[in-house]
Amino acid sequence: MGIKYDPQNFSYASMTTTKWSWKANPLALQELQAAGGRIQVFGSTQQLSVAGKRLLESELQANVDNQFMLEHAQQSWQGLELILPARVTLKNKLHLEITFEAAQPSAFTMLLNVGAGSQMQLEREIHYPPVSTRLNLLTCGKVEADSRLNLVDRLQGGQSPQQSLWMANLHCQKDAQLDWSFYPEVKGKVLGKCITVLEEQGSSAVFKVGQFGRRDDWIGIQGLIDHRAPKTFSRIKMRGVLYEKAQVYFTSIGKINKGAHGANAAQESRLMTIEPHAKGSVNPLLIIDENDVQAGHAASVGQYDEEALYYLLSRGLVEADAKQILINNFMEPVLPKETVEK
Template sequence: MAMKDLIRCKEVSHAMTTDVLEQANYPYYMGIKYTTKDYEFVSHNESVHWQWSADDATMTELKHHGGTIVRLEDEAQLSKQVTAYIQKHQTNKYIVQHFQQPLVGLKIMIPDHVVIKQPLNLTIDLRDAQPIALTIVLILGEGSQLTLQQAININGQVAHASCVIIGHQADNSQLKLMTALSNQMPINLSLFGELDVARDCVADWSLVPGAYGKLLGDVVVNLNGQGSTAKLNAVKIGIGQDYSGFQGCVNHLATHTTSRINMRGVLFGQSKVNFTSVGQIYHGAYGSDSQQEGRLMTVGKSAQGTVNPLLIIDENDVNAGHAASVGQYDPEELYYLLSRGITEQQARKILVYDFIAPVLHELTDDLQQKVIAAVEEGAGEDLHDSL
């Protein structure tokens, strides 16, 4: 029996057979070194405690236009987008392990030609002491528009979590998506996301992976249709002994597509952050433009970071470029602020916030406050050190 005939919500683990897992491999990312066992998922069959909520006004508008938000475990069968995603990533051991777990998550569906005027603020609270595998599916119909803020809060004594976000935009749709993750206790978190974008679409995805502990992230936007545009933003604040390996990728598979990747990170304490950005223009995607920028500020004396830009071009009539940097704030700028009567601590904070401003401005006020809180927490003695 084909895998697509096997995959059903309450039987999804059966689709990922032992043979598939044995044939899968740990993913490789240029410039990102990680310990594979940190993100291994131990199978379990127990139910997971979680809940979700959204603002009432937007939910009323969404329902009025025929939109839906449903728990995946309440569906009779997974959507074709999820089935295709699982089949596509059978070689990724972590994704195979993810879909061997009890299905937990949401499917958000916006019908064709529906414009949701108010931002949809979606909060997901995961409360458990066992590993959690969360799946979010987003389907945006033709000509539709949505602004979605996802706040994923991992509470309790969870030591390991996996999050997969799968999205599909039909022709002429517009999506502004913001994804923030937070947790109270150190955690090993894997984050995989893929957004398939059709013709003449706008896709704007900003990520704030604020998890304490260890993070492995891989987010991809596929520009499948002519004339589409994608922006991929990420901001990471490294605290204590945090480790983050994060790759953002935009694939240009159609003509006259445009992408911008902007990744910023601030490293406090002994944190380590590796950013890799990939812009790939496939043969036949002429007239495309791929630009990327990755920058890290190392505030902590023992902090370490790398930025790894990668352009893969298989077409002549295109435009592409990248910029990358790793380093501390400019001492001359610091001395200038001090000369204006600003305290040393405040001056250093100004430089940090100015550094992350290009990405911070892409976020809502709520998410900006989360980033600011992380900076304030991570700063500690790092912003009090004498010159």
Template sequence: MKKQANTCLPNSTTEPTWFKAYRQQALQASATLARPVFERIDYHRWPLALQQFDQAASSLEHTAVSSDLYQDNTFVWTNKHTQWCQLAQKWQAQGVIMCDWHTALTKYADLIQKYYGKTVKWDENQLTAQHAAWMQGGLFIYVPRNVQVTEPLVSYLIQDARTTADFVPHVLIVAAENSSLTYLENLQTIGSKEATANIIVEVVARPGSHVSFASSDRLGQNTTAYLNRRATVERDARIDWSMGMMNDGNTVGDFDSDLVGNGAHTEVKIVAMTSAKQVQGIDSRVTNKAPNTIGHILQHGVILGKSQLIFNGIGHILHGAKGADAQQESRVLMLSKQGRGDANPILLIDDNDVTAGHAASVGRIDEEQMYYLMSRGLSKELAERLVIRGFLGPVLNKIPDKHTLTTLEKVCEQKLIEGQKNA
């Protein structure tokens, strides 16, 4: 059933006046803006309209979340509730900030006003406007100039699907000049009711900074999700994206890197898996806006059951971005004859003296390889898992952070085993 958008903003007496006005502008625009269009991703009938802002389960308190998550440098958030937020004292002493949205608006309003909504603007489309209007909270991370955070900062954004409440977190990460950090984001679902998620992540990489962003995405089967992650990458800065799209419900992934400064660099690595009857559409874009910028996209996906997986890889070199490099590779492996896969490479080049290239493929599992493995005594399920590990290996093996690699390997294995059971 198609949901109708809510027309009443949440009542918050603690938000600054400028933030309330921002929400109101977004609310008014959301009624007339259209949803974004992504090549070959047909999602416009999905129930993505936000309407149940205030229905978060009041009973989801600390007892519903494992205390094993309560560690240093960790943030745990469920719908509108911050369950845990603790940053090691040594990083606090160097001026690093990791806090929930309420604290950020109270203590660091100047930083929020400077950076919030600048990378992903509320008026881009209907989904970004609805997010800005009904955003429930989330996480703010700030690393000061010349500070190198050598331990991962970890978040658990946990959707409470024991009710049909919308799930609308916002993450804002700012790495100041010549700073660095590694951030690992875990998206999870508790419960199984039908619900909508609208999640936006903004990353600002100031000159000379380095951000390693990793995600383990495991939203539930009955969650329909719009997931937008975008970075603004300034002069000589770099962001490495390592994302595991292992959601069980219908999902649109909208991932962008805007290379706005000379020498900016991004590496986008995505592994994805679909199962049962779900659809995942992943739109990965790098825009080279400045000279000598580098943007590489590497995404591999696996299809189980009657599911669909669509990869769009978009490299756009703007006029004036001389010396830029845009490369991409999208590959899809189908384990089922009933599934559907698409790998759609798009290169847009508006200047000379640049380098660009792409590779794309969609194919079925090699039956001879399967026969060989099974003839050695392996079960069909185990043989499939070995083939899939080999297929995803070129992406996983290029992830430099061992903690991130281990996390993504585990979530891939878990999704694969569950998908085989439901095939």
């Protein structure tokens, strides 16, 4: 993954089927159901749809070298499957909340299938129990031809530190568009591996990560976009702000396979360290096996722009307010407009 981590912090030992619940905003849910779509709970492979079962089996076969995914498949399956039929546009954003109610180590799976020619906005909030636990999550999904998916993922926890493994594999078919944002707003240790596969010509993906690391948080996130077809497009944008003794590590990978001529891949990873004991690193990678492509990357780890800070102070702002303005400006490219860091 390009990130050094302790596998024991994210192992699958003693996983259980824990108590959890879900809810969605009624207007969007009614609109989805009226269009023939659904969100359904499953607890075993027999309860999955045929398409969902095929999708999960395909992912497991394609990732036989991923030990975490193989261990996940060996657990008692539980999760949600969301299906949006073909040629449906949801006008309302679907806000889906998944709440874990017991502090038991647990593995959770979610399957997404956006039908051809369809469009939707989906915001998922994963709420952790108020006490410490270990939660491993797997998302597999398909964005079919000519479809559009705007996906926002948030991990949210209480005051207790958590341990979380976040694995997500999304596949885009011909001319599909994916805009995916990941915000691990949980204390403790988080290891994330988010993969987008651009399977067919004209597909595109943007992957954004925004992270505020505090206290002794440890966050390691890898974003990979895999170009497997001609004229595909991708952008990766990862930004983090580190306080106290937090550690944040980003790895961004743009992979262009042989035959993906005309592909366009770019990535940008930046960290701002606020306090002297915070640590972080960014690791941008381009793996290119084709000549006719455009690709580039940018990366940085640093503190405030001293000249910008001096300018704000010279205009009468107190130091705390001036620094917060710089932080907000730094994070603006990856955070939604409604997000305000307090």
